[in-house]
Amino acid sequence: MIQQLSLLFPMLPMWLVQAIWCGVVAVLLLTFFSLFAGPVSWLERRIAGRIMSRIGPNRVGPQGIIQWLADGVKNFLKEDLIPRDADKILFRFAPYPVFLGVTLTLVTLPFSSLLIGADLNVGLLYIVGAWGLVVIGLIAAGWSSNNKWTLLGGMRSAAQMISYEIPLVLSLLVVVLMSGSLSLQTIISSQGASPVEWFIFSNPFAFIAFVIFMISAVAEGNRTPFDLPEAESELVAGYNTEYSGMRFLFFFFAEWGNLYVIGALAASLFLGGWQIPAGWRNFASAQGPILPHVFEVLMFQLKTWIWVLLIIQLRWTLPRLRVDQLMKVSWKYLTPFAFVSIVGTGLWMVVFPEGWLFMKYLLLFSMLAVIGYFVWRAIWQLRFTKSKADFKLIV
């Protein structure tokens, strides 16, 4: 990206172009990130409302669109309250690594073939490293607010984050094994546009790796089956019990941001990020230089949002695990399967250097069958309760 820019502005020295480009990316990502968290929180409350047969926010602005703006400004106006005997410096410091940890991962997310913050050749390693920052923030928040509930919340988040980092990284290794490089752009370009060439269907072990990746990413983002750190019903509000106003919003942004990052990673690593079929590509490039990029960004967003919506729906269906069950799932179930999938993929690539087409189609059709059964089952549920849920007033 930098080379094309330096051609555009030949007179500027190389380092100045680099500095400007970094500044633009930083501003873009921060605004995108904070603007992203609001609408998603509105979307989640609407979906939650619909699942619970009620209506989410629809009074604030048309259909409640600017509900998040009202929440943000209100929290901004709240009193800046720090508990008297809390650890002042750590208390103020805690929200920033959490917010930073998630924002930094956006830098290497490939929105389209050209549109990427910085195409590091150690992209994946960088993302996992940046995600590690979040743990520091949570533990600092837990310890510094001098409240027993937050202490418990902080300890729980430490245990959960660390023990779910391992299956996460192992399942990423499978992708690195198949694509041969850590940089996200090359991972995506080594996957084709049609579903068969995606990594998820390349061999059954990669399919298992994808499932492990999703589960541990949900745990990494503190979403529902694993939302023990801010367990609403046990530890009052977990690590953010003592936080109010703007500081609480930083934790809020981090949680939604994590949601997007999980969706984006799943799309780019396993589902061939911005790859668009050849037909569209030459149709678009015929129109003009910009159009293919637009198509690519749209394809990437489409794939990301499927997972974001699924994780949101997951939150309103499943209860919460207990701490020891959380550990059991990570160590007894996810990590062994992650090892199996790495060894399996390695053997698979030795036995079938260019991949076994029949298995790819088999996996693809099994995935479609699962989705079909899901839709059929949902309609069956609807008919089962004879959609009496809208059983209005009897009177």
Place this chain on the structure above:
Amino acid sequence: MDYFKNIFESAATVFEGLTITASHMFRKPITIQYPDRTLSPVIEMLPSRYRGFLEVDMKICTGCTLCMQACPIQCINIEIAKKTPSPQPSPSRGEGDGGGVPMRLITKFNIDIALCMFCGLCTEPCPTGAIRFSKRFENATEDINKLMFKFVEEGKPVAPYKKSSG
């Protein structure tokens, strides 16, 4: 063994849960959007027996204070003044004074809605059904004295209704 059974079970039940929540996405929400976006105001939707705020029809109230005695927490207080007929114009009822007989006049009939527990024990002994439940329920206020419902204005006492002997 049960290691794989656990995995299969949790996968199946999570799948089942997701289908149920997905099926809920297609159902209409049953919210009655209270203040303004309802088919008809919520008051009409309430059944006939709904116990809202108390209302007293002073025209048929005989001033027998049975309701005052029936209320467990005395939130109804009625004052009856004994007034011998005086030359000033007869009270609002406009009936004849009927000679020197001392007139009973209800000077105060307050119900403290902030205290009331809407139990209905006062509406039962009332001979003429003057005190009964309206269907109103909206009366949130900023100061508590507005919750003292006064059914007789200060100045104008009301003569109790004489039940016709027939």
Place this chain on the structure above:
Amino acid sequence: MLTLYKQLPNFILTTKLDELLNWCRKSSVWYMLFATACCGIELMQTGGPRCDWDRFGAVPRSTPRQSDLMIIAGTISYKMAVCTRRLYDQMPDPKYVIAMGSCANCGGLFKHSYSVLKGIDKVMPVDIYVPGCPPRPEALTDGLLKLQEKMQKEKFLRS
């Protein structure tokens, strides 16, 4: 417009800003999960599907730190009054109180009881009294709307 300028006081700009800020505070009132007695069940019903408070942007928060409205839902005994007062102090500043039901308004049907606080206004300043025992979810929503009008009229910037 110029003539108008002379009559109106000079902070016309701030009323616009005040109005905006109050509108934001009004339309996202987070109430605290504080339910003692029967009114608590009606508070659950108001959070439920038929009379849904999420429409007004009111979300139940479990910690006093993140909530700016405290609904006293139910009877407050003397033993509980001390804790209620501490919870009220823990809430960050622009905070409001709705006294829900007769027990919170003035002790309600436990007037003869020796252990019940006769009205929550003895312990904390109350903004809105909602009559009813327990008040219908719609009555409580009417209370919330009145509170929102009150918030809208506040002079936030110069208070």
Place this chain on the structure above:
Amino acid sequence: MIKEKFTFAEEVKPQAGGGWYLVPADKIVEVCKTLRDDYKFDCLSCLTGIDLVDYFEVVYHLFSYSEKKPLVLKVKLEKQSSTMPSVSAIWPSANWMEREVFDLLGIKFENHPDLRRIMLPEDWAGHPLQKSYKEPEEYCGMSTKR
């Protein structure tokens, strides 16, 4: 059947309602133990204290789940001494019930695991269910009048 086991417990059969057994205060633990072990009254379903102006009365409602039979025991206590042995060793459910009777009526139970107020705050003066109880004017800063 209890008559011949305990000579001192005299039976009272009022005209309406079931009868009950009057047991002297110091014998109550021994009576209850045998009732639980031999006659399988394995559950103390209700323990009530009544203030009859010149003396206290503690009523034990026992129930046996195997034979589905209730039994009522009563103990008389003078107003001044108003202490009696606790049966919480025999039935654990008595633990809390005795604490409530102590809290509201002021009857002290010997060798009770932790006899302290259960319903009212620790620094509450007086025992409310006694007929001679006067309500305090105000309690730590909150006036009790509306």
Place this chain on the structure above:
Amino acid sequence: MIRTEEMTISMGPQHPATHGVLRFIVKTDGEVLHEVKPDVGYLHRSMEKIAEKVGYISFQPYTDRIDYVCAMTCNHAYAMAVEKAAGISAPERAEYLRVIASELNRISSHLIMAGVMAMDIGAFTPFIHAIRERETVNDLFEMLCGARLTYNYVRIGGVSFDAPANFKEKCVEFLNHFEPIIDEFNRLISFNKIYVERLANVGVVSREDAIAYNLVGPNLRGSGVRFDVRKDIPYSIYPKIDFNVPVGIGEAGKVGDCYDRYMIRIREMKESCKIVRQALEQMPEGEIMAKVPRKIKPPVTEVYSRCESARGDMGFYLVSDGTDKPYRLKIRTGSFSAMSIVEKIAPGLMIADLVAFISSLDVVAPEVDR
């Protein structure tokens, strides 16, 4: 050597998991609990003193507030106690109306229990679905007696209102709507693996402990004791209605764990639907109120009457002295003794289990503190 120190936490009166205002002083080492001391009394409203001051007829609305989640059975229990003392008997139709109303109220009480338990374990949607179904039950009660939560419907000697004309078919319409919803609720949460894992073998109450600590109702039946006041000490019209009583059989783990107590309440909801259907069929015509003097003065007696409320058998011990005010009224509730067993079972549980255990006991604050 690592010296671990105990941490004392006060799961204070205002905590999302304590139903209403109960407080637990918990000594934990990290997550595992060493000792739990319940501290109750935060909602003590001196019902018994008020009964002595207010009189028989006026105490009726207070019985709604003893257990506001299942108010109708408290009304019924109190009216039965006073009728037994004063020798009044309610007419047939009134008994049927009382049983229909208390069974409907049992359904809505178990709905709250199942919903709050799911919320305490972490799933918020089943709680809102339970609240949605509870709205429809509230509509039925609004039609029947005019109030949503504090009904004051039962009078001493009968019932205050007769069932409106369309009450019967509206009830049947609700029951037809409700039964598939219970199955959907089960599929959504009861058979969910995480839910079962969180509740199986947690807080196991053995049969002897349940009886010794005087647990009653679904908590007692959860530990395998087959005892239901409606069956074993029949009152009102329950002998005329056939229904069976679900008992804990240890479906997912040992008998007497949280899952048993939960599943019993779900099955009891189905039984209550059956009871309401039969009662609606058999309800005779006739007047709804016996001849009762304006001031009820029962003779000098003492009466202990028991009635099966949603939280177990609720006993009213009434000592009357001939005046129109009870001399002493002792209200014996299920939640009071259920709270006392927390102290014995809790050591060794984790905090998340303690929350699950408390909501499986279905403890309600006013019943504990009266």
